[in-house]
Structures are given as structure tokens and as C-alpha cells.
Amino acid sequence: MQTKQIFEPSEEEPEPAVGWPSDWLRAALGLCTLQALESGTTYGYAIINELDRAGLGKVKGGTLYPLLTRFETAGWLDVEWRPGEQGPGRKYFKLTELGHQELAMQRKAWHSFTSTTTTFLTPKAPKN
Amino acid sequence: MKTKQDRKWLEALTLELRIHNIPGVKIGDTLATVKEHLADSGESAQVAFGSPAEYATHIAASTTTQNVSLKGTITRSAVGLIAFLAFTQATVPWVAGEALRLGVAQVAWLALPVVAALSVPLLFDKLLRNFWILAALIGTAVSGGVLAAFSAPRTSAEAWLSVAPLPVLLITASIMVIVSFIDTIATAKDGDDSIIDPLRSQRNAQKTRAFSVASNILVSWIFPIAALALLVLSALLGR
Known part of the structure; x- marks a missing residue:
């Protein structure tokens, strides 16, 4: 199946950089995208590169842009189109106040979740 | 647009977005975003976004659609x-x-x-x-x-x-x-x-x-x- 091989963002994206299950990355991608937007105005491909540099793998456009569209619809992002010097224009994204609140809330929840999970995963001596 | 395939892909995406009752302004925004990404990444539309039908489905699930179809x-x-x-x-x-x-x-x-x-x-x-x-x-x-x-x-x-x-x-x-x-x-x-x-x-x-x-x-x-x-x-x- 040609199409399946080429486009299955829910199965194949993002590409794991260090062999993590794609489920983990998919669960964290929304929060990490919000984090990439925290430092200021940025655009789609810059977010992809930042996530890649952070070790999260190269996210496909087919995965990232629907996510950004969802954030925009939720009111977490302000967007602005600017003409490109060469080629097409560029869409810039910026977190709104609501977006910053959402990031803070999700970050806190994520830390709580990973802390609980890490505690639970601590190796224990086998019971006799 | 880089290739004939990408142009055809964009035409197919436009049709699929229309079928999903996505407003014209949002379709324009989506097409421009795809073009921007292709110029930045050098990828083909099919590789970066998958099939037009599936990408349109993802966009439709992420945004509001209009009542008039x-x-x-x-x-x-x-x-x-x-x-x-x-x-x-x-x-x-x-x-x-x-x-x-x-x-x-x-x-x-x-x-x-x-x-x-x-x-x-x-x-x-x-x-x-x-x-x-x-x-x-x-x-x-x-x-x-x-x-x-x-x-x-x-x-x-x-x-x-x-x-x-x-x-x-x-x-x-x-x-x-x-x-x-x-x-x-x-x-x-x-x-x-x-x-x-x-x-x-x-x-x-x-x-x-x-x-x-x-x-x-x-x-x-x-x-x-x-x-x-x-x-x-x-x-x-x-x-």
C-alpha cells in the first residue's frame, strides 16, 4: 500500500530519534510544540528544527501543522502572515496569554505524570 | 511550487478541503502553509504531508467547518x-x-x-x-x-x-x-x-x-x- 507507507502520521510520526516508541512522542508532541513557542514568535519549519535539535526527531509537516491549527482554533496562538523575500510567504505563530496558561498547566501536569510514572517504575526486590 | 506532482497534490488537497466544508479563507491559509513548508524543507508534498485526503481530514478535525455545504x-x-x-x-x-x-x-x-x-x-x-x-x-x-x-x-x-x-x-x-x-x-x-x-x-x-x-x-x-x-x-x- 503506497499511500500507507507514505502517510501515516498517527503511526509513523514523529520519527523517533533514539528509538522511543512513537506513542510516547505522540503523547508529548503537543506540549513540546507549545514549549517551542514559549520563547517568542516563530514559524512551522523552525519548530520542526527545534524539536529535532532537542532530540525528539524530525516531525513531519503533516503532523505539525494540524496540531498548530488546533492550537490556533483553541485561541492558544496568534498568527501573522508576512511576505517572503524569496518564494512563498511565512506564517508566524505566537503564544497568546491563554496559550501561556495552557503551557504552564500542561507542563505541571506532565511533570506530575512523569514523576509518578518514574516512581512506579523504580526496580523493586522480588517478593518471595 | 517545485514540481507538477506538488501542483497536482495541492489541487487535490483543495478539492478534499472543499468536500470537508472548510471555509475558503482557511483553505487559502492551508495551501500557503504547505507551500511555505515545501520551500523550507525541500520535501515533496506527498512525503511531507501524505495523501491529500488524509491531510484534509486532519485539518478538518483541527478547525471549524461551515454549515453551508x-x-x-x-x-x-x-x-x-x-x-x-x-x-x-x-x-x-x-x-x-x-x-x-x-x-x-x-x-x-x-x-x-x-x-x-x-x-x-x-x-x-x-x-x-x-x-x-x-x-x-x-x-x-x-x-x-x-x-x-x-x-x-x-x-x-x-x-x-x-x-x-x-x-x-x-x-x-x-x-x-x-x-x-x-x-x-x-x-x-x-x-x-x-x-x-x-x-x-x-x-x-x-x-x-x-x-x-x-x-x-x-x-x-x-x-x-x-x-x-x-x-x-x-x-x-x-x-
Whole structure:
């Protein structure tokens, strides 16, 4: 199946950089995208590169842009189109106040979740 | 755009977004975003975004869609077309002061365009995605109309059914006017839904919208206008 091989963002994206299950990355991608937007105005491909540099793998456009569209619809992002010097224009994204609140809330929840999970995963001596 | 494949991919995406009732402004934004990404990444659209149908589904799930659908507009056009075809059959007999004579074969052939028009809502997605299904449907409708014209009874003795043409004209004209009126209300209520490039100036976009709304309203009345023109022409030639 040609199409399946080429486009299955829910199965194949993002590409794991260090062999993590794609489920983990998919669960964290929304929060990490919000984090990439925290430092200021940025655009789609810059977010992809930042996530890649952070070790999260190269996210496909087919995965990232629907996510950004969802954030925009939720009111977490302000967007602005600017003409490109060469080629097409560029869409810039910026977190709104609501977006910053959402990031803070999700970050806190994520830390709580990973802390609980890490505690639970601590190796224990086998019971006799 | 880099390649012919990418251009075709964008055309297919536009169609898929329309099928999902995504507003024109959002379609323009999505297309521009894809172009930006392709220029930045150097990837092909298929590799970066997958199939147009699946990407459109992801976008539709992430944004708000509009109430007025393309399906409704096309269905209304199909009803208007059936009324117009019936109107054309009754025009000449009415001008000539004769009964509208229908033969069995003629009615059977006329059923083809009617069935074709009524199947539009059911086959809507397939028609838009597959050119050959659309071509077959149009071919069926046109063939039915032509064969009906050739098999029309020439004398009263050949006629299977004779009806007064005036009620047919009045009923079909009323249907055309009602359908056009509904279309006009829908156009006026929802405004223009053209695909707008996000980088176009606001003034240009407003001009495009105003022109598009006016032309959409004109298109909504195309069947009543054509019917009136046919009636006038038949009356002039019939003198």
C-alpha cells in the first residue's frame, strides 16, 4: 500500500530519534510544540528544527501543522502572515496569554505524570 | 511550487478541503502553509504531508467547518436543471398553442437525466474525486436528453400522453425560482467563500469577495434567466 507507507502520521510520526516508541512522542508532541513557542514568535519549519535539535526527531509537516491549527482554533496562538523575500510567504505563530496558561498547566501536569510514572517504575526486590 | 506532482497534490488537497466544508479563507491559509513548508524543507508534498485526503481530514478535525455545504449547492443545481429540462419540453407547444405530447420512448429517455441529477447527492464524493464517473454521469444525462428529443412523437396519434403545457411551464418555472431564491439567500447569508491567499491585501480581498458574491447570485438565477430567454426566443420565432 503506497499511500500507507507514505502517510501515516498517527503511526509513523514523529520519527523517533533514539528509538522511543512513537506513542510516547505522540503523547508529548503537543506540549513540546507549545514549549517551542514559549520563547517568542516563530514559524512551522523552525519548530520542526527545534524539536529535532532537542532530540525528539524530525516531525513531519503533516503532523505539525494540524496540531498548530488546533492550537490556533483553541485561541492558544496568534498568527501573522508576512511576505517572503524569496518564494512563498511565512506564517508566524505566537503564544497568546491563554496559550501561556495552557503551557504552564500542561507542563505541571506532565511533570506530575512523569514523576509518578518514574516512581512506579523504580526496580523493586522480588517478593518471595 | 517545485514540481507538477506538488501542483497536482495541492489541487487535490483543495478539492478534499472543499468536500470537508472548510471555509475558503482557511483553505487559502492551508495551501500557503504547505507551500511555505515545501520551500523550507525541500520535501515533496506527498512525503511531507501524505495523501491529500488524509491531510484534509486532519485539518478538518483541527478547525471549524461551515454549515453551508458544496453538496447542498450542487443538489439545488441538479433540481434546477431537471425543472429547466421539463420547461424546455413545454415551451414550444405552449407558444404554438398545442398540447405537450409525450411518447413512451421519450419519457424513458428523459428519465435518464432525471436519475442522473437525483444521484448527484448520493455519488457526490465519488463524482468530485473521479473524473470518469462524473463524465459518465454527464454523458448519460446528455444522451438521454438528445435521444428524448429524437424520439418525441410527431403526431397526436403517436403520443402516449398529451398534457396542457401551461401548468408544466408554471410548475417548473416556480421550482426554478424557488431554488434560485434559496441559493441567493444562502449566498447573501454566508457571503463569499472564495479561496483567499493570506498574503493578499485586505482591499484586494474585499474586491474579490464583492465580485464573487455578485457573480454567485447571477449564477443562482441562470436557469430562470435561460428559461425566460428560451420563452422569448420561441415566441419571436413562433410568430
